[in-house]
Amino acid sequence: MKILIVSEEAEHRNEIQHAFRQGEVKAEFLEAQLGLEAIKMAKRHEPDFLFVDVHLSGESGLEIAELLYQLDLRTELILMGKEAAYAVEAFRLRAFYYLLQPFQQDDLEYLVYLMQKEHRNRRNTLGHKLPIECQEGISYISPKEIVYVSKNKENKTVSIYTTEEHYISTYTLQELEQKLIAYHFLRVHKSYLINLLYVKSLKPYYNGTYNLYVEQYNEPIPVSRNYVKSLRHRLEI
Structure with a gap:
Protein backbone atom coordinates (compact mmCIF):
# COMPACT_ATOMS: atom_id res chain seq x y z
CA MET A 1 0.00 0.00 0.00
CA GLY A 127 -10.38 -7.76 -9.53
CA HIS A 128 -14.09 -7.44 -10.37
CA LYS A 129 -15.39 -7.01 -13.91
CA LEU A 130 -18.51 -5.37 -15.28
CA PRO A 131 -21.01 -7.79 -16.90
CA ILE A 132 -22.58 -6.56 -20.16
CA GLU A 133 -25.41 -8.56 -21.71
CA CYS A 134 -25.18 -8.89 -25.47
CA GLN A 135 -26.51 -11.18 -28.25
CA GLU A 136 -23.65 -13.62 -27.80
CA GLY A 137 -24.26 -13.89 -24.04
CA ILE A 138 -22.43 -11.89 -21.35
CA SER A 139 -19.24 -9.95 -21.92
CA TYR A 140 -17.08 -9.11 -18.91
CA ILE A 141 -15.21 -5.82 -19.06
CA SER A 142 -12.40 -4.67 -16.79
CA PRO A 143 -13.04 -1.07 -15.61
CA LYS A 144 -9.53 -0.08 -16.72
CA GLU A 145 -10.55 -0.88 -20.32
CA ILE A 146 -13.48 1.59 -20.27
CA VAL A 147 -12.61 4.98 -21.78
CA TYR A 148 -15.97 6.71 -21.26
CA VAL A 149 -19.70 6.14 -20.87
CA SER A 150 -22.50 8.20 -22.42
CA LYS A 151 -26.28 8.35 -22.25
CA ASN A 152 -28.10 8.38 -25.61
CA LYS A 153 -30.90 10.93 -25.62
CA GLU A 154 -32.74 9.43 -28.59
CA ASN A 155 -33.38 5.92 -27.26
CA LYS A 156 -32.40 6.46 -23.60
CA THR A 157 -29.80 3.67 -23.69
CA VAL A 158 -26.28 3.91 -22.29
CA SER A 159 -23.18 3.31 -24.39
CA ILE A 160 -19.91 2.02 -22.98
CA TYR A 161 -16.83 2.81 -25.03
CA THR A 162 -13.76 0.69 -24.29
CA THR A 163 -10.29 0.71 -25.80
CA GLU A 164 -11.48 -1.83 -28.39
CA GLU A 165 -15.29 -2.13 -28.42
CA HIS A 166 -18.58 -0.25 -28.11
CA TYR A 167 -21.33 -1.80 -25.97
CA ILE A 168 -24.97 -0.90 -25.35
CA SER A 169 -25.68 -1.34 -21.64
CA THR A 170 -28.91 -2.05 -19.77
CA TYR A 171 -27.51 -0.11 -16.79
CA THR A 172 -28.45 3.49 -16.21
CA LEU A 173 -25.68 6.09 -16.10
CA GLN A 174 -26.29 6.50 -12.35
CA GLU A 175 -25.90 2.75 -11.78
CA LEU A 176 -22.63 2.69 -13.70
CA GLU A 177 -21.37 5.71 -11.78
CA GLN A 178 -21.92 3.81 -8.51
CA LYS A 179 -20.31 0.62 -9.82
CA LEU A 180 -17.25 2.48 -11.09
CA ILE A 181 -16.84 4.83 -8.13
CA ALA A 182 -13.95 2.73 -6.80
CA TYR A 183 -11.96 3.38 -9.98
CA HIS A 184 -10.69 6.49 -11.82
CA PHE A 185 -14.07 7.64 -13.11
CA LEU A 186 -15.68 11.04 -12.85
CA ARG A 187 -19.00 12.51 -14.00
CA VAL A 188 -18.31 15.54 -16.21
CA HIS A 189 -21.81 16.10 -17.63
CA LYS A 190 -25.31 14.84 -16.94
CA SER A 191 -24.84 12.43 -19.86
CA TYR A 192 -21.14 11.54 -19.60
CA LEU A 193 -18.88 9.57 -17.28
CA ILE A 194 -15.17 9.46 -18.14
CA ASN A 195 -12.11 7.46 -17.14
CA LEU A 196 -9.52 10.01 -16.00
CA LEU A 197 -6.68 7.77 -17.12
CA TYR A 198 -7.58 8.37 -20.78
CA VAL A 199 -7.99 12.16 -20.72
CA LYS A 200 -5.85 13.77 -23.43
CA SER A 201 -6.84 17.46 -23.49
CA LEU A 202 -9.39 20.02 -22.30
CA LYS A 203 -10.41 22.96 -24.50
CA PRO A 204 -12.68 25.96 -23.75
CA TYR A 205 -15.95 25.81 -25.62
CA TYR A 206 -18.69 28.29 -24.63
CA ASN A 207 -19.79 30.27 -21.58
CA GLY A 208 -17.55 28.47 -19.08
CA THR A 209 -18.05 25.01 -20.57
CA TYR A 210 -15.27 22.87 -22.06
CA ASN A 211 -14.76 20.08 -24.54
CA LEU A 212 -12.73 17.13 -23.32
CA TYR A 213 -10.80 14.78 -25.58
CA VAL A 214 -9.81 11.22 -24.69
CA GLU A 215 -7.42 8.70 -26.13
CA GLN A 216 -8.79 6.26 -28.73
CA TYR A 217 -11.68 8.58 -29.73
CA ASN A 218 -11.84 11.87 -31.64
CA GLU A 219 -15.32 13.03 -30.62
CA PRO A 220 -15.37 15.88 -28.07
CA ILE A 221 -17.01 15.15 -24.71
CA PRO A 222 -18.84 18.15 -23.19
CA VAL A 223 -17.85 19.23 -19.68
CA SER A 224 -20.47 21.26 -17.79
CA ARG A 225 -19.40 24.37 -15.88
CA ASN A 226 -20.16 22.85 -12.48
CA TYR A 227 -17.85 19.88 -13.19
CA VAL A 228 -14.81 21.79 -14.50
CA LYS A 229 -13.29 22.51 -11.06
CA SER A 230 -13.51 18.92 -9.78
CA LEU A 231 -12.16 17.62 -13.10
CA ARG A 232 -9.08 19.87 -12.98
CA HIS A 233 -8.50 19.03 -9.31
CA ARG A 234 -8.41 15.34 -10.15
CA LEU A 235 -6.23 15.71 -13.23
CA GLU A 236 -3.62 18.32 -12.43
CA ILE A 237 -0.51 18.09 -10.26
Whole structure:
Protein backbone atom coordinates (compact mmCIF):
# COMPACT_ATOMS: atom_id res chain seq x y z
CA MET A 1 0.00 0.00 0.00
CA LYS A 2 1.05 3.61 -0.58
CA ILE A 3 1.02 5.97 2.42
CA LEU A 4 1.59 9.73 2.59
CA ILE A 5 2.45 11.22 6.01
CA VAL A 6 2.03 14.99 6.47
CA SER A 7 3.72 16.17 9.66
CA GLU A 8 6.47 18.55 10.66
CA GLU A 9 7.57 16.15 13.39
CA ALA A 10 10.14 13.68 12.09
CA GLU A 11 9.54 11.60 15.22
CA HIS A 12 5.86 11.14 14.33
CA ARG A 13 6.68 10.16 10.76
CA ASN A 14 9.22 7.64 12.01
CA GLU A 15 6.86 6.16 14.62
CA ILE A 16 4.20 5.47 12.01
CA GLN A 17 6.66 3.81 9.66
CA HIS A 18 8.12 1.78 12.52
CA ALA A 19 4.66 0.40 13.36
CA PHE A 20 4.34 -0.98 9.84
CA ARG A 21 7.83 -2.46 9.88
CA GLN A 22 7.10 -4.16 13.20
CA GLY A 23 3.96 -5.68 11.75
CA GLU A 24 5.95 -6.75 8.67
CA VAL A 25 3.53 -4.85 6.43
CA LYS A 26 4.80 -3.93 2.99
CA ALA A 27 4.20 -0.23 2.39
CA GLU A 28 5.63 2.60 0.31
CA PHE A 29 5.95 5.81 2.33
CA LEU A 30 5.85 9.38 1.09
CA GLU A 31 6.52 12.32 3.40
CA ALA A 32 5.58 16.00 3.42
CA GLN A 33 6.04 18.75 6.01
CA LEU A 34 3.98 21.50 4.38
CA GLY A 35 0.33 21.47 3.46
CA LEU A 36 0.67 22.70 -0.12
CA GLU A 37 3.45 20.20 -0.72
CA ALA A 38 1.11 17.49 0.58
CA ILE A 39 -1.68 18.50 -1.80
CA LYS A 40 0.65 18.30 -4.81
CA MET A 41 1.96 14.91 -3.72
CA ALA A 42 -1.54 13.54 -3.05
CA LYS A 43 -2.76 14.58 -6.50
CA ARG A 44 0.34 13.18 -8.15
CA HIS A 45 0.60 9.84 -6.34
CA GLU A 46 -2.97 9.18 -5.09
CA PRO A 47 -1.88 7.30 -1.95
CA ASP A 48 -4.10 4.65 -0.41
CA PHE A 49 -3.86 6.33 3.01
CA LEU A 50 -3.03 9.86 4.06
CA PHE A 51 -1.92 10.87 7.56
CA VAL A 52 -2.40 14.60 8.28
CA ASP A 53 -1.27 16.32 11.49
CA VAL A 54 -3.84 18.97 12.47
CA HIS A 55 -0.99 20.99 14.05
CA LEU A 56 0.92 22.46 11.10
CA SER A 57 2.64 25.84 11.34
CA GLY A 58 1.64 28.47 8.81
CA GLU A 59 -1.53 26.67 7.85
CA SER A 60 -4.14 24.60 9.63
CA GLY A 61 -3.86 20.87 9.20
CA LEU A 62 -7.66 20.79 9.19
CA GLU A 63 -7.77 23.23 6.28
CA ILE A 64 -5.36 21.04 4.36
CA ALA A 65 -7.42 17.97 5.23
CA GLU A 66 -10.53 19.80 3.98
CA LEU A 67 -8.83 20.60 0.67
CA LEU A 68 -7.65 17.02 0.29
CA TYR A 69 -11.16 15.78 1.05
CA GLN A 70 -12.56 18.04 -1.69
CA LEU A 71 -10.15 16.56 -4.23
CA ASP A 72 -12.28 13.41 -4.11
CA LEU A 73 -9.29 11.08 -4.35
CA ARG A 74 -9.57 7.39 -3.58
CA THR A 75 -7.51 8.04 -0.45
CA GLU A 76 -8.48 7.28 3.15
CA LEU A 77 -7.80 10.20 5.48
CA ILE A 78 -6.24 9.71 8.93
CA LEU A 79 -6.11 12.80 11.13
CA MET A 80 -3.57 13.12 13.96
CA GLY A 81 -3.84 15.51 16.89
CA LYS A 82 -3.20 16.09 20.58
CA GLU A 83 -6.81 16.91 21.49
CA ALA A 84 -9.63 14.36 21.48
CA ALA A 85 -12.01 17.14 20.40
CA TYR A 86 -10.56 16.98 16.88
CA ALA A 87 -12.19 13.56 16.50
CA VAL A 88 -15.42 15.46 15.73
CA GLU A 89 -13.71 17.16 12.77
CA ALA A 90 -12.37 13.80 11.67
CA PHE A 91 -15.92 12.45 11.65
CA ARG A 92 -17.15 15.46 9.63
CA LEU A 93 -14.46 14.84 7.01
CA ARG A 94 -15.34 11.13 6.95
CA ALA A 95 -11.83 10.29 8.06
CA PHE A 96 -10.82 6.65 8.26
CA TYR A 97 -9.36 7.14 11.76
CA TYR A 98 -8.35 9.75 14.32
CA LEU A 99 -4.93 9.03 15.85
CA LEU A 100 -4.35 10.69 19.20
CA GLN A 101 -0.92 12.10 20.06
CA PRO A 102 1.32 11.07 21.70
CA PHE A 103 0.89 7.75 19.89
CA GLN A 104 0.11 4.65 21.91
CA GLN A 105 1.56 1.36 20.70
CA ASP A 106 -1.73 -0.55 20.89
CA ASP A 107 -3.52 2.27 19.02
CA LEU A 108 -0.95 2.20 16.23
CA GLU A 109 -1.10 -1.59 16.00
CA TYR A 110 -4.90 -1.52 15.75
CA LEU A 111 -4.75 1.16 13.04
CA VAL A 112 -2.24 -0.87 11.02
CA TYR A 113 -4.60 -3.85 11.27
CA LEU A 114 -7.57 -1.77 10.03
CA MET A 115 -5.54 -0.37 7.16
CA GLN A 116 -4.42 -3.83 6.07
CA LYS A 117 -8.02 -5.04 6.12
CA GLU A 118 -9.23 -2.05 4.08
CA HIS A 119 -6.40 -2.45 1.57
CA ARG A 120 -7.23 -6.14 1.06
CA ASN A 121 -10.89 -5.29 0.45
CA ARG A 122 -9.87 -2.73 -2.16
CA ARG A 123 -7.61 -5.18 -3.95
CA ASN A 124 -10.45 -7.71 -4.11
CA THR A 125 -12.73 -5.04 -5.56
CA LEU A 126 -10.17 -4.19 -8.23
CA GLY A 127 -10.38 -7.76 -9.53
CA HIS A 128 -14.09 -7.44 -10.37
CA LYS A 129 -15.39 -7.01 -13.91
CA LEU A 130 -18.51 -5.37 -15.28
CA PRO A 131 -21.01 -7.79 -16.90
CA ILE A 132 -22.58 -6.56 -20.16
CA GLU A 133 -25.41 -8.56 -21.71
CA CYS A 134 -25.18 -8.89 -25.47
CA GLN A 135 -26.51 -11.18 -28.25
CA GLU A 136 -23.65 -13.62 -27.80
CA GLY A 137 -24.26 -13.89 -24.04
CA ILE A 138 -22.43 -11.89 -21.35
CA SER A 139 -19.24 -9.95 -21.92
CA TYR A 140 -17.08 -9.11 -18.91
CA ILE A 141 -15.21 -5.82 -19.06
CA SER A 142 -12.40 -4.67 -16.79
CA PRO A 143 -13.04 -1.07 -15.61
CA LYS A 144 -9.53 -0.08 -16.72
CA GLU A 145 -10.55 -0.88 -20.32
CA ILE A 146 -13.48 1.59 -20.27
CA VAL A 147 -12.61 4.98 -21.78
CA TYR A 148 -15.97 6.71 -21.26
CA VAL A 149 -19.70 6.14 -20.87
CA SER A 150 -22.50 8.20 -22.42
CA LYS A 151 -26.28 8.35 -22.25
CA ASN A 152 -28.10 8.38 -25.61
CA LYS A 153 -30.90 10.93 -25.62
CA GLU A 154 -32.74 9.43 -28.59
CA ASN A 155 -33.38 5.92 -27.26
CA LYS A 156 -32.40 6.46 -23.60
CA THR A 157 -29.80 3.67 -23.69
CA VAL A 158 -26.28 3.91 -22.29
CA SER A 159 -23.18 3.31 -24.39
CA ILE A 160 -19.91 2.02 -22.98
CA TYR A 161 -16.83 2.81 -25.03
CA THR A 162 -13.76 0.69 -24.29
CA THR A 163 -10.29 0.71 -25.80
CA GLU A 164 -11.48 -1.83 -28.39
CA GLU A 165 -15.29 -2.13 -28.42
CA HIS A 166 -18.58 -0.25 -28.11
CA TYR A 167 -21.33 -1.80 -25.97
CA ILE A 168 -24.97 -0.90 -25.35
CA SER A 169 -25.68 -1.34 -21.64
CA THR A 170 -28.91 -2.05 -19.77
CA TYR A 171 -27.51 -0.11 -16.79
CA THR A 172 -28.45 3.49 -16.21
CA LEU A 173 -25.68 6.09 -16.10
CA GLN A 174 -26.29 6.50 -12.35
CA GLU A 175 -25.90 2.75 -11.78
CA LEU A 176 -22.63 2.69 -13.70
CA GLU A 177 -21.37 5.71 -11.78
CA GLN A 178 -21.92 3.81 -8.51
CA LYS A 179 -20.31 0.62 -9.82
CA LEU A 180 -17.25 2.48 -11.09
CA ILE A 181 -16.84 4.83 -8.13
CA ALA A 182 -13.95 2.73 -6.80
CA TYR A 183 -11.96 3.38 -9.98
CA HIS A 184 -10.69 6.49 -11.82
CA PHE A 185 -14.07 7.64 -13.11
CA LEU A 186 -15.68 11.04 -12.85
CA ARG A 187 -19.00 12.51 -14.00
CA VAL A 188 -18.31 15.54 -16.21
CA HIS A 189 -21.81 16.10 -17.63
CA LYS A 190 -25.31 14.84 -16.94
CA SER A 191 -24.84 12.43 -19.86
CA TYR A 192 -21.14 11.54 -19.60
CA LEU A 193 -18.88 9.57 -17.28
CA ILE A 194 -15.17 9.46 -18.14
CA ASN A 195 -12.11 7.46 -17.14
CA LEU A 196 -9.52 10.01 -16.00
CA LEU A 197 -6.68 7.77 -17.12
CA TYR A 198 -7.58 8.37 -20.78
CA VAL A 199 -7.99 12.16 -20.72
CA LYS A 200 -5.85 13.77 -23.43
CA SER A 201 -6.84 17.46 -23.49
CA LEU A 202 -9.39 20.02 -22.30
CA LYS A 203 -10.41 22.96 -24.50
CA PRO A 204 -12.68 25.96 -23.75
CA TYR A 205 -15.95 25.81 -25.62
CA TYR A 206 -18.69 28.29 -24.63
CA ASN A 207 -19.79 30.27 -21.58
CA GLY A 208 -17.55 28.47 -19.08
CA THR A 209 -18.05 25.01 -20.57
CA TYR A 210 -15.27 22.87 -22.06
CA ASN A 211 -14.76 20.08 -24.54
CA LEU A 212 -12.73 17.13 -23.32
CA TYR A 213 -10.80 14.78 -25.58
CA VAL A 214 -9.81 11.22 -24.69
CA GLU A 215 -7.42 8.70 -26.13
CA GLN A 216 -8.79 6.26 -28.73
CA TYR A 217 -11.68 8.58 -29.73
CA ASN A 218 -11.84 11.87 -31.64
CA GLU A 219 -15.32 13.03 -30.62
CA PRO A 220 -15.37 15.88 -28.07
CA ILE A 221 -17.01 15.15 -24.71
CA PRO A 222 -18.84 18.15 -23.19
CA VAL A 223 -17.85 19.23 -19.68
CA SER A 224 -20.47 21.26 -17.79
CA ARG A 225 -19.40 24.37 -15.88
CA ASN A 226 -20.16 22.85 -12.48
CA TYR A 227 -17.85 19.88 -13.19
CA VAL A 228 -14.81 21.79 -14.50
CA LYS A 229 -13.29 22.51 -11.06
CA SER A 230 -13.51 18.92 -9.78
CA LEU A 231 -12.16 17.62 -13.10
CA ARG A 232 -9.08 19.87 -12.98
CA HIS A 233 -8.50 19.03 -9.31
CA ARG A 234 -8.41 15.34 -10.15
CA LEU A 235 -6.23 15.71 -13.23
CA GLU A 236 -3.62 18.32 -12.43
CA ILE A 237 -0.51 18.09 -10.26
